[in-house]
Amino acid sequence: MLTEFVCVIAVFILICFTGLTLYLAAIHRKFDHLPGPPRQSFYFGNFTAYQAAVKKGNPSKLLLQWAEEYGPCYRLYIIHIGFVIAISPTIIKEVLTKSIYTKPILMYKNFQSVFGARCFGTGLFSETNYEKWHKRRSIVGAAFNKKYLKGYMDQFNDLADILLNTLTSVADGQSLVSMREYLTRIALDAIADIGFDNRLDAISGGSDSVYAAVMRCIFDGIACQAENMFNTVRPSKAAYRQEVRDAVKVMRDKGHHLISERKELMRTGSCELNDLLSHIIKYQEMTPGVTDEDLVDDYLTLFIAGQDTTANALSFLFLEVGRHPEVLARMVKEVDEILQGRSYVTFDDLGRLEYMSQVIKETLRLYAPGTMTGREIKADLNIDGFDIPANTCMLFPTYVIHHYKEHYENADDFQPDRFESTQPKHLFTYLPFAMGPRSCVGKQFALIESKVLLCKFLQRFTFDLDPNQSFDLDEKIILRPASGVMMSLSLRT
Numbered sequence: 121m122l123t124e125f126v127c128v129i130a131v132f133i134l135i136c137f138t139g140l141t142l143y144l145a146a147i148h149r150k151f152d153h154l155p156g157p158p159r160q161s162f163y164f165g166n167f168t169a170y171q172a173a174v175k176k177g178n179p180s181k182l183l184l185q186w187a188e189e190y191g192p193c194y195r196l197y198i199i200h201i202g203f204v205i206a207i208s209p210t211i212i213k214e215v216l217t218k219s220i221y222t223k224p225i226l227m228y229k230n231f232q233s234v235f236g237a238r239c240f241g242t243g244l245f246s247e248t249n250y251e252k253w254h255k256r257r258s259i260v261g262a263a264f265n266k267k268y269l270k271g272y273m274d275q276f277n278d279l280a281d282i283l284l285n286t287l288t289s290v291a292d293g294q295s296l297v298s299m300r301e302y303l304t305r306i307a308l309d310a311i312a313d314i315g316f317d318n319r320l321d322a323i324s325g326g327s328d329s330v331y332a333a334v335m336r337c338i339f340d341g342i343a344c345q346a347e348n349m350f351n352t353v354r355p356s357k358a359a360y361r362q363e364v365r366d367a368v369k370v371m372r373d374k375g376h377h378l379i380s381e382r383k384e385l386m387r388t389g390s391c392e393l394n395d396l397l398s399h400i401i402k403y404q405e406m407t408p409g410v411t412d413e414d415l416v417d418d419y420l421t422l423f424i425a426g427q428d429t430t431a432n433a434l435s436f437l438f439l440e441v442g443r444h445p446e447v448l449a450r451m452v453k454e455v456d457e458i459l460q461g462r463s464y465v466t467f468d469d470l471g472r473l474e475y476m477s478q479v480i481k482e483t484l485r486l487y488a489p490g491t492m493t494g495r496e497i498k499a500d501l502n503i504d505g506f507d508i509p510a511n512t513c514m515l516f517p518t519y520v521i522h523h524y525k526e527h528y529e530n531a532d533d534f535q536p537d538r539f540e541s542t543q544p545k546h547l548f549t550y551l552p553f554a555m556g557p558r559s560c561v562g563k564q565f566a567l568i569e570s571k572v573l574l575c576k577f578l579q580r581f582t583f584d585l586d587p588n589q590s591f592d593l594d595e596k597i598i599l600r601p602a603s604g605v606m607m608s609l610s611l612r613t
């Protein structure tokens with residue numbers, strides 16, 4: 121009896137193993153005509169090399185190394201999945217600017233739910249169905265129209281003043297402070313206050329500043345789930361998975377609370393706000409069948425997408441400007457000339473800060489916080505000399521596109537002048553906010569916030585980076601500086 125049982129199990133394992141082998145052979149046949157790094161093993165493909173880079177915190181650097189070696193379109197095997205990595209401008213133009221290429225569920229399911237907990241759900245960022253997404257974007261995205269953004273200028277200015285006052289108390293020319301920490305907190309206050317009329321006061325370490333840690337936990341959880349499918353079942357990670365689910369719950373509960381509170385105010389006619397929250401609720405009013413859970417998807421999406429990206433972009437800017445005093449001096453000069461000592465930054469000032477725009481653009485080229493976008497190729501596509509088979513998940517890694525030597529001269533150098541208006545444009549090789557229909561809805565929000573903060577900071581402070589400051593990267597979905605951007609601040613005389 122026992123022998124029969126063992127035989128049945130053995131036959132079952134053999135059948136599964138043969139099935140897997142045949143399946144992998146078919147996947148390899150599908151993609152092997154494309155260039156790409158050799159598989160380290162038949163069963164794991166390039167997974168081991170990629171995992172090692174993930175552990176070091178810089179998978180994009182490995183993808184770049186492969187691009188330099190195998191060209192602007194190559195294939196990669198992560199166990200049983202073949203991906204196509206594209207950095208060719210011709211492919212970027214074709215695929216990212218057309219709505220027929222939708223976001224692949226294979227990639228975005230990692231954002232929809234994390235370790236079994238609904239996270240971004242089918243919100244604006246992770247909805248993969250084009251029609252549903254389009255309706256959502258046209259309603260929720262309207263919150264980012266220029267007329268509303270202009271109306272937020274008082275709040276952007278007020279928040280920047282709060283940051284300045286907080287920093288003034290530590291600006292003794294000696295004490296080292298973590299600029300990244302302050303920027304994370306102020307970006308949190310900005311999205312909560314301006315987007316959702318929810319004053320967190322994270323900057324002064326108010327009790328709600330716990331959200332910074334909660335959001336970090338969610339991002340790390342998404343990265344952990346996406347990097348290695350075994351992390352979803354590994355017993356040693358059970359406690360960690362629960363921690364991530366708890367963090368998601370904190371954010372979703374907050375979203376439910378804010379939404380029901382706002383609905384009540386709207387019902388009684390005592391709320392005339394036109395912020396992100398009111399647009400999220402408008403989507404429900406205009407679309408039958410939309411539940412409060414769907415609205416929370418968008419709350420979470422905008423809250424998280426709007427905070428960590430901006431904070432890290434600004435952190436990188438301080439790092440680079442800190443080691444390029446000539447760039448800092450030009451920025452200060454421009455701010456002084458345009459503001460003429462005024463402390464209030466107007467919407468019109470922002471458009472005149474040309475050099476600052478160049479510095480922000482160059483920072484976002486070198487260190488785009490959003491590391492990757494993806495699209496599904498549903499039918500065979502012959503493009504730029506490559507045959508992409510139907511049903512392929514194509515990945516567009518921003519870091520690689522921005523650091524590829526054929527796209528930029530001295531690609532690793534920080535040179536804001538490459539974005540001077542007289543210089544050739546980098547069409548289809550510059551996409552820190554992605555491009556096409558699924559490009560970042562919050563781009564202008566982020567740029568306004570960044571410029572107002574920078575203007576006011578440069579008017580009041582000078583700074584020196586800690587001589588031991590590291591420039592290492594930490595890449596977990598979002599690209600961050602690996603350490604805290606430590607600096608000493610002094611008041612300008």
Ligand code: HEM
Pocket residue numbers: 244245246257311421422425426427429430433488489490491492493494551552553554557558559560561562563565566
């Ligand atoms: C420097 C700051 C920012 C950067 C670099 C950035 C970058 C990006 C990128 C690359 C994407 C495309 C991601 C993908 O295709 O997977 C994206 C999408 C998105 N971003 Fe941003 N973002 C920033 C700030 C913001 C802000 C401030 C908000 C909201 C307040 C925001 C909300 C969104 C949303 C909702 C999407 C999804 C859009 C859609 O698919 O319709 N982002 N962002």
